[in-house]
Amino acid sequence: MPVAKMVGSNRIVQGGGIVHVLGDPDLPQEEEKKLRHDILKRAFEALQHTAEHG
Amino acid sequence: MRVIYYLNQFFGGRGGEEAAHLAPHIQDGAVGPGRLFEQILGAGAQVVRTIVVGDNYAAEHVESLNALAVQEVQQCQADLFVAGPCFEAGRYGMAAGTLCKAVKASLGVPVITGMAVENPGVDMYRSDIYIVDSGTQVQAMRDALTTMARLAWKLINHQAVGRPREEGYIPQGMLRDDFVEPSAAERLVAMVYAKTIGQPFESEFISPTFSPVPAPAPVVDLSKARVALVTDGGLVPKGNPDKISPYAATNWGAYDISGLDDLHGEDYEVSHRGYDTRYVEQDPDRLVPVDVLRELEQAGVVGKLHDCFVSTSGLANPIANSRRLGREIAEKLKAEGVEAVILTST
Numbered sequence: 501m502p503v504a505k506m507v508g509s510n511r512i513v514q515g516g517g518i519v520h521v522l523g524d525p526d527l528p529q530e531e532e533k534k535l536r537h538d539i540l541k542r543a544f545e546a547l548q549h550t551a552e553h554g
Numbered sequence: 555m556r557v558i559y560y561l562n563q564f565f566g567g568r569g570g571e572e573a574a575h576l577a578p579h580i581q582d583g584a585v586g587p588g589r590l591f592e593q594i595l596g597a598g599a600q601v602v603r604t605i606v607v608g609d610n611y612a613a614e615h616v617e618s619l620n621a622l623a624v625q626e627v628q629q630c631q632a633d634l635f636v637a638g639p640c641f642e643a644g645r646y647g648m649a650a651g652t653l654c655k656a657v658k659a660s661l662g663v664p665v666i667t668g669m670a671v672e673n674p675g676v677d678m679y680r681s682d683i684y685i686v687d688s689g690t691q692v693q694a695m696r697d698a699l700t701t702m703a704r705l706a707w708k709l710i711n712h713q714a715v716g717r718p719r720e721e722g723y724i725p726q727g728m729l730r731d732d733f734v735e736p737s738a739a740e741r742l743v744a745m746v747y748a749k750t751i752g753q754p755f756e757s758e759f760i761s762p763t764f765s766p767v768p769a770p771a772p773v774v775d776l777s778k779a780r781v782a783l784v785t786d787g788g789l790v791p792k793g794n795p796d797k798i799s800p801y802a803a804t805n806w807g808a809y810d811i812s813g814l815d816d817l818h819g820e821d822y823e824v825s826h827r828g829y830d831t832r833y834v835e836q837d838p839d840r841l842v843p844v845d846v847l848r849e850l851e852q853a854g855v856v857g858k859l860h861d862c863f864v865s866t867s868g869l870a871n872p873i874a875n876s877r878r879l880g881r882e883i884a885e886k887l888k889a890e891g892v893e894a895v896i897l898t899s900t
Contacts, residue, residue, distance in 0.1 A: 523840030551769035
């Protein structure tokens with residue numbers, strides 16, 4: 501997150517961790533997939549909204 | 555004075571991009587820019603050997619090329635190793651940088667090269683060697699060589715090298731301690747005063763700045779949009795066919811996922827040395843979420859999942875290089891009708 505903000509990315513969504521951006525190996529498979537869905541849902545919401553710079 | 559000169563395939567007169575795979579060609583005497591450099595250097599200086607290598611070959615054979623350069627310098631008892639000037643050519647700049655660094659480190663022989671400030675070779679090697687600011691225009695060849703020659707003489711004669719601006723080399727990112735009369739407080743006030751009244755001033759330290767990127771307009775209708783997956787986490791097909799480097803990657807790859815609804819660990823590997831790659835190797839969807847994107851596509855939430863995902867490694871990647879990679883990837887995806895991208899970053 502800090503690097504993405506520093507370089508001026510407009511739409512940033514926090515993932516599940518550096519080594520598993522869209523996952524969490526501590527979760528059972530089904531729940532991990534649900535987590536992936538949730539993160540991507542937020543990503544798509546960001547894509548459909550006007551982003552403010554900064 | 556004996557000089558060994560390194561050139562890429564283009565400046566070595568062997569051809570353009572189509573000759574980028576050229577293996578090292580070594581010949582006695584000067585070639586192309588080397589001839590001009592020899593003249594400018596004067597005082598009986600002689601380019602005794604010229605090494606010409608294709609840019610792609612150089613990128614793929616760094617270690618053996620370093621060894622070759624060191625060997626040539628040693629065998630010829632050269633007093634100076636020169637590469638370039640490379641201007642904006644990125645692969646050339648990276649090659650010139652690594653070779654100069656290797657020769658200097660192994661033999662302590664003076665080395666000199668030249669590049670444009672934006673050349674990825676600059677960020678990588680500027681603190682190891684002197685890189686003359688050649689600018690971007692090849693027409694400035696003579697000026698670049700003149701500056702390189704002047705600096706080369708200083709190095710050979712063990713003379714003190716002045717500040718970047720005086721000598722014409724790119725700042726090495728080094729802060730040098732200097733004793734000066736005015737105290738830091740006095741210098742600071744002088745700078746603020748100059749800035750306030752609109753006079754020029756020179757900062758003693760420049761931190762990197764990022765120019766604002768205007769946000770693209772939002773996706774109008776996601777259910778009709780073509781979405782692509784891009785990552786800087788270095789996920790590549792097993793065998794890394796495009797030889798994407800795990801750090802300071804200078805290329806990206808596009809990998810077919812049409813018809814796939816899941817990525818399997820056994821088909822992929824990760825070329826990135828900046829994070830623990832186990833979890834992504836177990837399940838690549840944790841980095842490139844093909845599984846969920848395919849479900850969203852089938853459910854009609856997303857119009858279409860693009861037929862390929864694009865990957866490179868973001869580790870230790872100079873900004874100028876990353877910008878170039880980003881531009882190239884964006885151009886490709888735009889040409890293929892992609893309207894939105896999910897970029898996953900480690």
